[in-house]
Amino acid sequence: MQSICAVEGVTAAGIKEGKYGLALIKAEGTAAAAFTKNIARAGPVILMQERIKHGRLAAIISNSGCANALTGQRGIDDAVEMASIAAEELSLDPREVGVASTGVISRYLNLPLIKDQCHRIAPLLERSPLAEISAAKAIMTTDLVEKHSLVRREGFTIGGICKGSGMIAPNMGTMLGYVYTDAEISASDLQVALKTAVKRSFNRVVVDGDTSTNDVVFCTATSTAGKVPLNEFTAALEECCVSLGRQIASDGEGATKLIEVIVRGARSEDEADLAARTVVGSPLVKTAIYGEDPNWGRIVAAAGRSGAEFDPEKVSCWISGSGLKAAVCERGVLTEDLKTAKASLAGREVQIELDLAAGNGKAIAWGCDLTEKYVEINGKYTT
Amino acid sequence: MQSICAVEGVTAAGIKEGKYGLALIKAEGTAAAAFTKNIARAGPVILMQERIKHGRLAAIISNSGCANALTGQRGIDDAVEMASIAAEELSLDPREVGVASTGVISRYLNLPLIKDQCHRIAPLLERSPLAEISAAKAIMTTDLVEKHSLVRREGFTIGGICKGSGMIAPNMGTMLGYVYTDAEISASDLQVALKTAVKRSFNRVVVDGDTSTNDVVFCTATSTAGKVPLNEFTAALEECCVSLGRQIASDGEGATKLIEVIVRGARSEDEADLAARTVVGSPLVKTAIYGEDPNWGRIVAAAGRSGAEFDPEKVSCWISGSGLKAAVCERGVLTEDLKTAKASLAGREVQIELDLAAGNGKAIAWGCDLTEKYVEINGKYTT
Incomplete structure (x- = not known):
């Protein structure tokens, strides 16, 4: 396994039908997140900025094809519903389901499609090389390649997937990153470590200087590997995010170098x-x-x-x-x-x-x- | 006349030989200037930021083809020499000669060529439609069109020429603007008015977001039209600079709109x-x-x-x-x-x-x- 499924406690599944994809990732633990600094924020971003304050995630549901951005209050309501769809399917607390979208803006989510796709892939959740690939593929838009990263240290592992290749035609694209670790780490420590890692990785990737309305990175710690030194963990998390950030830059729209x-x-x-x-x-x-x-x-x-x-x-x-x-x-x-x-x-x-x-x-x-x-x-x- | 020569007291001349051009503009009066905010400044910018403090200009000498940028102390010395060449030819105080350059960076000025060109065009200085065109053409680099602006108000006139179309291949380009008025205005008032006008015109032109090492705008007031209301003058100066700024945007590299x-x-x-x-x-x-x-x-x-x-x-x-x-x-x-x-x-x-x-x-x-x-x-x- 080359990314998230290398981390104990993580199962994944994904589907891509035409331009509409859906990824489900299940892993319970303390959690932290980083969001776009653009004040024009998509519905799921507004929702998750509140919900992540509880410091826990049990799963992530993430669609591609529609960004649910510039959609007003209905966009926020639809994000709430999208989290509930996954929570119901997986028997989880909807407040512990991370939600993120990428794709065309100023269109409303196709919730029946998302519900249908979620229902079909939930039984496929597993911890395998194919599972993490299917999740990484499901969130791609104009990305040419899927993006995986894995950092192994003595005593713990960090794995992540992401998508992004600029702010993307036909409307706009987004950077989404989902990182998992088996280290045991408090939500507040995780938030500090993630902030530093994101600052030194994703925030230093410039494809065209435009910032999406939807950018988000979630990091979940499943704790199965026990406590680890915080400075070692922070350095490893930065390494994982830098690897993903470099892959985004390398896959920048039209890039040759x-x-x-x-x-x-x-x-x-x-x-x-x-x-x-x-x-x-x-x-x-x-x-x-x-x-x-x-x-x-x-x-x-x-x-x-x-x-x-x-x-x-x-x-x-x-x-x-x-x-x-x-x-x-x-x-x-x-x-x-x-x-x-x-x-x-x-x-x-x-x-x-x-x-x-x-x-x-x-x-x-x-x-x-x-x-x-x-x-x-x-x-x-x-x- | 469509720009600087419409202002009483202004004579101009220019020459362009291959990529090497030289413009001379003679007009005595109070003067102000605005410069690039890039901390990597070309020799002539460093020199003129000091000399403009006297608040007077009697002439401007401006070459194209070599930017005299990133040339260290020799670049500053060469800018001093370039001013002296014009001062000697026109029997002026060299400290009252404005100097500016545009073209390839990290090359030294060809002072013998500049001296020779200056010597040949000084006798051609005149106040005519062709004179202002020859000066505007002489400072062009990859500009496709020369740029003129003229604002007439009851009691006074403001005319300007400029060049610029982005930071330009093969190395870098520059925005140069030379504005003249027959209004009588103190150097300090002129500086305040120019600062406002530049903020609302040239500084709001974005071709590619890159800022040159050489950008400069000189404004000289010959005073022949007598005192004018400062607010009217400031508005007219802004209008003149906006017209020039729009022409730069319109001539942006590769632009179709x-x-x-x-x-x-x-x-x-x-x-x-x-x-x-x-x-x-x-x-x-x-x-x-x-x-x-x-x-x-x-x-x-x-x-x-x-x-x-x-x-x-x-x-x-x-x-x-x-x-x-x-x-x-x-x-x-x-x-x-x-x-x-x-x-x-x-x-x-x-x-x-x-x-x-x-x-x-x-x-x-x-x-x-x-x-x-x-x-x-x-x-x-x-x-």
Whole structure:
């Protein structure tokens, strides 16, 4: 097993019929969640921001094809009903069922379909390699590949699935992540660990800079493995989320290359974060990487407008990939190794390293190149 | 005359040889300036931020083809020398010569070429329709059209030229604006008026969200028309700058449509500004407009992540163009007039109006659609 079903206590099932999919995941335990920061929030997000305060989940029901977003009070009511459908099918407390949606916005949920799909897949819940794949596939929209992550540590395991590849045509897409662990951890500790992990993973993935109305990450701890050191758990959770975040960036709409931007030497982690996300989100950097052009001026200019404080005359920058690494700028001075830099951009993964020489803050962000295909996906195929 | 030469006291000349251009504009008076907020600033920007404090300009020398950016102390020294070249040719105090550059970054200025071009065009300085055109053409890089603006009021005139069409291949572009008036106005009043005008015009133009290292707007008042009411002057200056800003958006790299986003009902002008700039800069909104898809969910979602506070359930949105206007969402509820909305997107100019229903703040921002051509310009043609 490669993700959630590797965790004891987790069973899963999924179905995809045309563009309408449904995933069910059953696992009881303490739980935490992270939500979109967009103030335009979908019905299930508004509901779960309240319900997660109890700190427990027994199951998750998650549909694709309809985002149940910008649907007003009816959207919230429908999310309540969707949770009840799963609760009834699985004999659970509906307040302990996580609910999330992704797909077309400003349409109402097809609740009869969801009820029917739920009824058909509930008997299929199991802990198996196929089960976790079917759940991961069920929540995909324009994703090209399903996304799994598994981190094993001495004494505990963390596994997760997610979907997302930008804000997606024909209307908008979403990042959904479901992470499970067998570690025993309190809901409040889990919330703190998840917040840190999400900040350093999903929140540092920039495909197009747009934020969905539906983004959510649920993390449930089944406790079967007993207590574990909190710092070890937090580090492992971050690793699991980073792996999932990288897979989202890599599957970005129209992407041909995964871009990893490492900023160090910032005055703080927050400033490193700002600079890394601005560089990886810059259309000029993204198009330059697509064109395999080691245009370091665009990189420094993007960092310069990010809000991070530094002296551009002291900046150093490296570009690496395809087993090559080239300094393109050392302490503000252009190095003439642009040939190696260009060659390093030829592969599927590219790394940009930026030393701002202003402190000890460090952050990594992930994104992808900007291609004609992105424009085609989001512009040419109209609703 | 359609821009700067309509202002008494202004003479201009320009030359463009291949990608290397030089503009000279002579006009003595009180002066103010606005500069890029990017902390990675080009040599001429660093120099002029100091020199403009004297509040006077007698001339401007401005080259295209080389941005003199990320060139360290030598870049600043070269900018000093460039000002001196013009000062010597025109017998002026070099501290009263404005200097600005645009073009390829991390290359040093070709000062012998600039000196030679300056020497050849200085005798051509005149106040004529052709003179202002030659100056406007001389500062173009990947601009497809030259940009002029003229605002006439009872008692005074304001005229301006500018260049800019995004951060431009092969390296980066820039927004340069040179505005003149015959009004008599103190340097400090001029600085305040210019700051407001730039905030409401150039700073609300989003082509790709990248900010150049070289952006500058100079405004010189020759005083020949005598004193004018400050509020009238400020409004006229804003109108002149808005016209130039719109022309930059319209000439955005790869653009097929000008997008104007009007946000009203925000809690403050600053929040309206945030929302308007975020909507017009959203890749998903830009690609939807390109595809002529009235996807109002993307518009509301972009406003929702902008930082402006509002209740998404109360938002109204209209789309207009080609003589049509359609409400796509009224107080949070989708209207079914998407057919009219789609037809309104067919033309060269599109207007999006968003009422956040949260207060009285209003702002307008301008941008353009995102097309495959943008990716091609910035990605495929490598350095």
